[in-house]
Structures are given as C-alpha cells and as structure tokens.
Amino acid sequence: MKLPLLEIRNLHARVAAPGGREILKGVDLTINASEVHAIMGKNGSGKSTLAQVLAGREAYEVTQGEVRYKGGDLLELSTEERARDGVFLAFQYPVEIPGVSTSYFLKAAVNAIRKHRGQPEIDAKQFLDLVREKMKLLKMTPDFMNRAINEGFSGGEKKRNEIFQMAVVNPTLALMDETDSGLDVDALKTVAEGAVSLQRPDNAILIVTHYQRILQYIVPDVVHLMFDGRIVMSGGRDLAARVDTEGYDWVDKEVKQLV
Amino acid sequence: MTQLADNPMASSTWFADESEGGAPSWLTALRSMAAERFDAVGFPSSKDEEWRFTQLAPITRTQFRLADRQPPGRQATETAGAFSFGRDAAAELVFVNGHFDVALSKQGRLPHGVRVMNLGEAIECDPQLVRHHLARYATIDANPFVALNSGILRDGAVIHVSRGAAIEQPIHLLFISAGGREPAVWHPRVLAVVEDGAQAVLVETYAGAANGVYLTNAVTEIVAGADSRIDHCKLQQESASGYHVATTQVALGRGSTFVSHSATLGGRITRNDLNVVMAGEHAEATLNGLVLIGGEQHVDNHTLLDHAAANCPSHELFKHVLDGKATGVFKGRILVRPGSQKTDSKQTSKALLLSDDAVMNSQPALEIYADDVKCTHGSTTGPVDEDQVFYLRSRGVAQEAARHLLTYAFAADITRRIKVEPVRRRLETFMAAQHGLPQDLRITDLGAHDEAARNS
Numbered sequence: 179m180k181l182p183l184l185e186i187r188n189l190h191a192r193v194a195a196p197g198g199r200e201i202l203k204g205v206d207l208t209i210n211a212s213e214v215h216a217i218m219g220k221n222g223s224g225k226s227t228l229a230q231v232l233a234g235r236e237a238y239e240v241t242q243g244e245v246r247y248k249g250g251d252l253l254e255l256s257t258e259e260r261a262r263d264g265v266f267l268a269f270q271y272p273v274e275i276p277g278v279s280t281s282y283f284l285k286a287a288v289n290a291i292r293k294h295r296g297q298p299e300i301d302a303k304q305f306l307d308l309v310r311e312k313m314k315l316l317k318m319t320p321d322f323m324n325r326a327i328n329e330g331f332s333g334g335e336k337k338r339n340e341i342f343q344m345a346v347v348n349p350t351l352a353l354m355d356e357t358d359s360g361l362d363v364d365a366l367k368t369v370a371e372g373a374v375s376l377q378r379p380d381n382a383i384l385i386v387t388h389y390q391r392i393l394q395y396i397v398p399d400v401v402h403l404m405f406d407g408r409i410v411m412s413g414g415r416d417l418a419a420r421v422d423t424e425g426y427d428w429v430d431k432e433v434k435q436l437v
Numbered sequence: 438m439t440q441l442a443d444n445p446m447a448s449s450t451w452f453a454d455e456s457e458g459g460a461p462s463w464l465t466a467l468r469s470m471a472a473e474r475f476d477a478v479g480f481p482s483s484k485d486e487e488w489r490f491t492q493l494a495p496i497t498r499t500q501f502r503l504a505d506r507q508p509p510g511r512q513a514t515e516t517a518g519a520f521s522f523g524r525d526a527a528a529e530l531v532f533v534n535g536h537f538d539v540a541l542s543k544q545g546r547l548p549h550g551v552r553v554m555n556l557g558e559a560i561e562c563d564p565q566l567v568r569h570h571l572a573r574y575a576t577i578d579a580n581p582f583v584a585l586n587s588g589i590l591r592d593g594a595v596i597h598v599s600r601g602a603a604i605e606q607p608i609h610l611l612f613i614s615a616g617g618r619e620p621a622v623w624h625p626r627v628l629a630v631v632e633d634g635a636q637a638v639l640v641e642t643y644a645g646a647a648n649g650v651y652l653t654n655a656v657t658e659i660v661a662g663a664d665s666r667i668d669h670c671k672l673q674q675e676s677a678s679g680y681h682v683a684t685t686q687v688a689l690g691r692g693s694t695f696v697s698h699s700a701t702l703g704g705r706i707t708r709n710d711l712n713v714v715m716a717g718e719h720a721e722a723t724l725n726g727l728v729l730i731g732g733e734q735h736v737d738n739h740t741l742l743d744h745a746a747a748n749c750p751s752h753e754l755f756k757h758v759l760d761g762k763a764t765g766v767f768k769g770r771i772l773v774r775p776g777s778q779k780t781d782s783k784q785t786s787k788a789l790l791l792s793d794d795a796v797m798n799s800q801p802a803l804e805i806y807a808d809d810v811k812c813t814h815g816s817t818t819g820p821v822d823e824d825q826v827f828y829l830r831s832r833g834v835a836q837e838a839a840r841h842l843l844t845y846a847f848a849a850d851i852t853r854r855i856k857v858e859p860v861r862r863r864l865e866t867f868m869a870a871q872h873g874l875p876q877d878l879r880i881t882d883l884g885a886h887d888e889a890a891r892n893s
Contacts, residue, residue, distance in 0.1 A: 261833035267831050272828070275846070279850055291833050294833075
C-alpha cells in the first residue's frame with residue numbers, strides 16, 4: 179500500500195513563549211498524493227497556525243504528536259529543509275522585503291531546491307523561460323520581477339506573487355493560507371487557476387480558508403472543519419456549502435453536544 | 438569649557454612643530470590664533486551636550502606625536518595601491534601619515550579650469566585663493582578639533598574648479614596611515630572650491646593598515662558656487678586601532694547641488710561632523726551615510742542641515758549596521774532659520790542591530806524658525822526582522838544566508854545610490870565578503886531600483 183504524502187497524528191502546538199497559549203489541541207489529518215484538501219474554520223480556530231507549524235514557524239512549539247511527510251519525520255526538519263523537500267507555504271500576509279528583488283530571491287529559492295535534489299544551478303536562460311511562463315499563467319507584468327519582494331504591492335498583488343512563486347518552485351505539498359482573502363473575483367480566478375494547473379498525481383494541496391469562495395475554482399476532495407484546535411468534522415464539498423449558507427454556529431453547537 | 442589643568446595634553450606637545458620657514462604671515466597668524474583658541478577651550482568634556490555620547494578619553498589621554506615625514510615604506514605603498522582608484526581617478530593625491538607623497542600621487546591630465554594641488558603648492562601658486570577661503574567655513578571656533586587642526590595646519594589638498602568647468606571622473610584624496618612605533622597624529626586639511634556653474638566629483642578615503650595607535654584629525658571645507666554640482670564621498674577604513682575625528686563644512690550657493698555619501702567601516706573611535714549650510718536659495722543637499730561596524734568600534738555622526746535660505750530641499754538617510762559591542766550615534770540637526778520659507782527637509786535614520794550588545798543612539802533635532810516649511814524625520818532601530826527571515830527560509834534559503842541577505846540589502850540601500858563607481862565597488866566587495874555572498878554579486882542582481890535611488 180502506498181504511504182500517505184502527509185500524516186498528522188495528535189498534533190499539539192502552543193505559542194513558543196513562557197506561558198504560551200495552546201492553539202493546536204490534537205490535530206489528525208491524512209493527505210494522499212494527488213488530493214486537494216480544504217480546512218475551514220472561523221478565526222482563531224487554529225487553521226492558519228496548522229499551516230505555519232507545517233512550514234516550520236518557530237513562533238510555535240510542537241508539544242505533542244507527530245507529522246510524517248513522504249514517510250519521514252517532518253518536525254525534525256528546519257524550515258528551509260522542508261521547503262527544499264517540497265513544502266511550500268503561500269502566506270496569508272506575505273512579508274515585504276525592501277532591497278531584494280523577486281528575481282534574485284526566486285533564483286536563490288530555485289537553486290536551493292535544485293541543490294537539495296543534487297541538480298546543478300539553473301542557467302539564466304532556463305530560469306528566464308520558467309519565470310516568463312509562470313508570469314503569463316498568473317497574468318503578471320514583467321517589471322514585477324525587478325521590484326523588491328512585495329514592497330508597495332497591494333494585497334491582491336502580494337497574493338498573486340505567492341502563487342506565482344509557488345508555480346515557479348512547483349512544490350509537492352502546497353499550503354495555501356487564506357489565499358482568497360482580499361482578492362477580487364478576477365484575481366481569485368486567476369490565482370485559483372494557477373494553483374489548479376500545478377496539480378500532479380504526486381503532489382497535494384491544502385487550502386486553509388474561512389470562506390468557500392475559492393473552493394469553487396479549486397475543487398477539494400475532502401473538506402475539514404476545524405474548531406478550537408482540532409479537526410472536528412470531515413466530509414465532501416457539501417460541508418463547505420453548508421458553511422457558506424449557515425456560517426459556523428452550527429459547528430459550535432454540534433461540537434458542544436458531542437462533549 | 439575644559440580647563441587646561443584637566444587636559445593632560447599640554448598644548449606645547451600638540452603644537453610642537455618645526456617652524457617652517459617661508460610660511461606666509463597670514464597662515465602663521467591663523468595657526469597661532471587657532472592654537473590660542475585650542476589652548477583656551479581644550480578638548481570637549483563628556484558634559485558637553487554635543488560630545489556626550491563619545492568617550493574621548495582614549496584620545497585625549499594618549500601622548501600623540503606629530504607624525505614625521507618618512508620615505509614611503511612597503512606598507513604605505515601597498516596600502517596606497519590597495520585603495521588607489523587607478524585609472525578611474527582623474528587625479529589622486531596620496532598622503533602618508535598626513536604628509537603629501539608625490540611619488541604615490543597622480544596629478545593626471547585635468548581639463549582646463551580644474552586644479553588639484555597639495556596645500557603647499559596651492560599657497561605658492563594661488564595664495565589669494567587659499568587665503569580667501571581657508572578657515573572661512575570651518576572656523577576655528579567650530580569645535581576644538583578644528584582649532585587643533587588649524588593650529589598645526591601644514592599639509593592637505595586644494596581643489597579648484599573654475600567657473601563653468603566640469604570634471605566627471607573623481608578626484609581622489611587618499612589619506613593612509615603607515616603606522617609607527619609611537620602613537621602618532623596628523624591633521625589633514627582639504628579645501629575644495631567649485632565655482633559658479635562648475636561640477637566636480639570629490640572622494641576622500643581614509644585608510645589604515647597599521648597596527649599602531651594613531652589619530653586622524655581631518656578638516657574639509659567645500660564651497661559650492663551658484664548652480665554648481667558636487668558629488669562628495671568619504672570612505673573611512675582606518676585600522677582597528679586608529680581614531681578618526683573629522684569636520685566637513687560645506688557652503689552651498691544659490692541653486693547648487695551637493696550630494697554626499699559617507700561610509701564608515703573602520704577605526705576604533707570615529708566622530709564625524711558634517712555641516713551643510715544652504716546659503717543661497719534653491720540649493721539642494723543630499724546626505725547619505727552608511728556605518729558598518731562591529732567589535733568595540735564606536736562611530737558618532739553629527740550632521741547639520743542649515744537652511745539659511747528659502748526654497749531649499751534637503752534629504753538625509755543614514756543607515757547603521759552594528760555587530761558585536763559596537764555603538765553608533767547619529768545626531769541629525771535640521772536648522773531652519775527665520776525667513777527660510779518653503780524649506781523641504783526629510784531625515785531618516787535606520788539601524789540594524791546584529792547582536793544584543795550593540796547599541797544605537799539616534800537623535801533628530803529640529804529647530805524651525807519659519808512657518809511655511811516641511812520637515813520630517815523618522816528613526817528605527819532593531820534586529821533583523823524575523824518575519825522576513827522566516828519568509829526567505831520558507832522558500833528554501835538557509836537561515837544564516839537569509840540573515841546575511843537581509844543585512845546586505847539593508848546596507849545596499851545606501852551603496853546603490855552611490856554614483857562614484859570605484860567607491861560603490863569597494864563597498865559592495867567589502868559587504869559581499871562580510872556576508873559570504875559571491876564577490877561578483879552586484880546590486881543590480883539583488884536590488885530593486887526604486888524611484889528614490891533613481892532620483893538621488
């Protein structure tokens with residue numbers, strides 16, 4: 179039997195500070211290659227924290243549980259090692275980095291991944307071709323590559339930049355953290371189509387979202403509902419549809435009945 | 438005022454000078470007035486507001502000897518070679534331990550109307566020019582170190598660009614320390630007079646290779662005529678045991694443009710005073726500074742943008758990268774005098790602290806005596822932004838590399854604005870080596886070119 183791509187068991191995490199609050203309180207989640215999963219939940223449910231913990235954010239400390247990725251221990255790896263091994267986090271709030279161009283940065287990222295795979299550095303022509311193709315996919319203007327990373331970008335431009343980077347590095351596990359927030363309909367469509375085009379039999383996408391809007395374009399195989407640091411319900415697209423019409427209150431009620 | 442009794446250095450030691458024959462009487466008079474002034478005021482004390490962040494004791498308690506003229510040794514020649522601009526300089530005057538060295542210098546073929554001379558030569562060829570300008574801007578009461586410099590005043594450089602003349606290649610003044618067994622001092626002096634409508638690029642480099650203790654006490658006076666343009670760079674790479682105190686006094690005429698970039702990388706204790714007086718309307722001043730220090734280095738930059746006329750824009754950006762136990766001081770004073778309406782001044786100071794022990798002290802000081810002006814200032818100090826580090830790491834860039842990259846980018850924000858190629862190249866190479874980045878890395882690869890860089 180084939181191993182799952184990602185397997186999370188009883189994951190607990192807290193804010194890495196003395197007396198830090200526990201945010202993840204026992205997450206279980208299995209994602210197989212080729213699948214698209216969505217985690218929905220209201221603000222504060224822990225869904226973004228889960229994405230950040232998977233990417234290796236040191237602001238959170240894992241206190242219990244395990245995460246297997248490609249059969250190995252993901253939590254053993256540093257943030258950059260995870261990235262080189264195919265984990266990609268599309269940020270909810272992409273950071274501005276003055277003075278470093280997107281072009282330079284992306285080349286460094288691509289080469290770090292290639293080095294990890296034992297491949298030689300990408301040559302200038304190859305890189306340019308790759309970047310041009312993906313810019314076209316995300317409908318971006320060429321000047322963008324020479325601008326400082328996210329500096330002075332609108333919220334929508336920043337999100338588009340995240341998916342553009344994702345397209346260039348072509349990850350195995352894409353974590354999309356609230357990529358839909360702040361995007362207008364056209365931009366959302368472009369971004370979602372970009373993400374869909376990256377789907378392969380050997381990779382997977384995990385979408386973290388408050389709304390089901392984006393799921394109209396990237397159709398999930400499984401939808402999970404997160405509540406107070408745990409996944410409390412999993413199902414098909416109909417779950418997302420129910421959240422869309424009824425909000426999250428019914429989840430609260432059903433969970434409280436279970437307790 | 439410091440009493441002489443507190444001053445361990447008797448003035449006779451500082452001014453012990455072979456009395457040169459042949460110095461014109463006005464110069465002798467200037468020297469003795471300056472010496473008297475220094476005797477009267479002594480060194481600044483730590484109670485003096487302008488000096489309270491810089492401990493001068495290591496300087497004032499050292500028994501410095503005025504450096505003798507020596508034939509250039511191997512070390513001087515090597516250092517001069519390492520810092521020379523070679524063919525990139527239109528002219529290059531080299532001073533070793535404060536003394537003009539004709540053999541290491543290159544007078545070059547200068548366009549008509551441009552003269553680059555050592556002080557002695559200038560006094561001989563054009564005494565009127567020197568007498569008219571010398572010590573008129575950096576007056577002996579500016580601060581005690583200027584008085585000290587003027588009291589000894591012996592060697593230096595004089596640059597004259599006549600009306601309408603222009604020189605694109607940089608004029609390079611290279612002051613190097615070649616060391617010595619005993620603590621030595623020198624007092625270099627620079628006078629640059631750029632007449633109406635003229636243009637020049639002037640670079641001062643202070644570099645040391647010596648292990649010994651020494652003090653460079655420099656004074657530079659720059660005069661910009663109406664509608665002239667001066668690009669000025671000062672690169673300070675004194676050796677680890679060197680002290681550097683310098684006053685740069687700039688007078689800007691109507692419609693003139695002065696663009697200054699200073700970079701401080703070396704020295705144990707550094708104090709720079711950069712004072713720019715916008716004396717005529719529509720004069721424009723840009724003061725950018727970069728300080729890259731670590732260990733126990735201390736750098737104190739005091740700047741003054743003196744808006745003495747209306748309609749003058751001024752821009753100032755100082756960046757500090759402090760590692761180890763380094764301390765940085767930036768005091769940026771903006772003075773808008775009565776009647777200087779439509780002044781538009783912007784000052785920014787940013788410091789990056791690479792260690793918990795590094796300390797930055799940044800103080801804006803705005804004194805505004807006109808009512809229709811725009812003056813802004815901003816100051817930030819902090820460590821490398823962890824969110825930025827995480828962002829880079831999440832794309833596969835190693836943690837250390839991410840920190841280096843962010844530090845480099847922080848400093849490159851200044852270097853990419855420098856239009857004087859050999860200065861920019863030297864700084865980039867220094868930074869790339871410091872951050873383990875490829876030597877051939879150029880800002881164009883890394884940097885994003887914003888409007889500010891294009892315009893400055």
